[in-house]
Amino acid sequence: MSVSITKENFFWHKVHSLTGIIPIGFYMLQHLVLNTFSLAGPDYFNGVIGFFDGMPFHFLLVLEITLIWLPLLFHALYGFVIINHSQPNYSPTKYGWAENRMYLFQRISGAGLFLFLIYHVLSTTLTKYVNGDSQSIRYASMHAHFENKLILVVYLVGILLASYHLSYGVWNFCIRWGITVSERAQLKMRSFALGMFIVVTLIGWAAIVGFLIPKYNAPATGVTAMSSTSNQSM
Numbered sequence: 001m002s003v004s005i006t007k008e009n010f011f012w013h014k015v016h017s018l019t020g021i022i023p024i025g026f027y028m029l030q031h032l033v034l035n036t037f038s039l040a041g042p043d044y045f046n047g048v049i050g051f052f053d054g055m056p057f058h059f060l061l062v063l064e065i066t067l068i069w070l071p072l073l074f075h076a077l078y079g080f081v082i083i084n085h086s087q088p089n090y091s092p093t094k095y096g097w098a099e100n101r102m103y104l105f106q107r108i109s110g111a112g113l114f115l116f117l118i119y120h121v122l123s124t125t126l127t128k129y130v131n132g133d134s135q136s137i138r139y140a141s142m143h144a145h146f147e148n149k150l151i152l153v154v155y156l157v158g159i160l161l162a163s164y165h166l167s168y169g170v171w172n173f174c175i176r177w178g179i180t181v182s183e184r185a186q187l188k189m190r191s192f193a194l195g196m197f198i199v200v201t202l203i204g205w206a207a208i209v210g211f212l213i214p215k216y217n218a219p220a221t222g223v224t225a226m227s228s229t230s231n232q233s234m
């Protein structure tokens, strides 16, 4: 059996589907949750950054390459192969079903997410590696980013796209892998996915708010050892 990555193929489609959940979906959920440490103040957020930064360089790099960059790159590139080969399935007159619209939005959100992630990773992790220090990803730097209204809007929309893409993806994944077979199970999962979309969006937006609201002097107990910055109060 020939397995060409440029043509749509059962095997690669399954790998694509799996990478959307493991590891990328899990990565994104924990990433957004950890980002909400911004709500507790600079020390807490920098404590999380310091935790990852404290890992040996080669270990962190291998983790990032194998668990984030390669799966994400594969998922994104093969996602475009799928988009390229798919038939337009939504027309308001012919197939105006909610399912078809949601399916189309998932493809649009994937393409939008791709652009967002290029900007996001360049301005965070890659800047960190180029500069050779983690200042660019610490609280003060993220705070400065979000003071720019355009960047703020890009992030609010990026989170919305990511959250929709993942939540709809979970619903579709359950059908694709035979986890939800009956119509009743699929409807239940659809309600779950809708709830997930709302909750994940709010978590991401809350993290952003954490970088914008003035901070009280958060007690640094328990995190000072991990945090390498002073008690900044916004």
Ligand code: HEM
Pocket (backbone or CB within 6 Å): 028, 031, 032, 035, 052, 064, 068, 072, 117, 120, 121, 124, 125, 128, 137, 138, 142, 155, 158, 159, 162, 204, 205, 207, 208
């Ligand atoms: C609240 C909004 C967000 C904030 C404040 C944020 C913050 C950050 C920070 C500080 C880093 C640098 C981490 C490091 O290099 O150690 C980072 C990296 C990254 N973020 Fe986000 N992020 C947000 C939303 C997202 C979303 C929605 C995604 C979608 C999946 C995402 C995916 C990534 C990826 C893939 C990396 C590179 C990870 C690595 O190589 O270690 N982020 N983000």
Ligand code: HEM
Pocket (backbone or CB within 6 Å): 016, 017, 018, 019, 020, 021, 024, 025, 028, 072, 075, 076, 077, 079, 080, 082, 083, 106, 107, 110, 111, 113, 114, 117, 162, 165, 166, 168, 169, 170, 172, 173, 174, 176
């Ligand atoms: C970076 C750009 C991305 C592109 C271009 C993209 C593209 C796609 C496309 C086209 C699909 C539909 C596949 C199909 O229905 O056959 C899909 C599914 C999926 N994506 Fe993405 N995606 C991207 C990023 C992400 C991210 C960051 C996540 C996780 C947060 C993710 C999670 C998922 C999930 C869970 C599915 C459903 C898998 C399934 O249908 O079984 N994707 N993606």
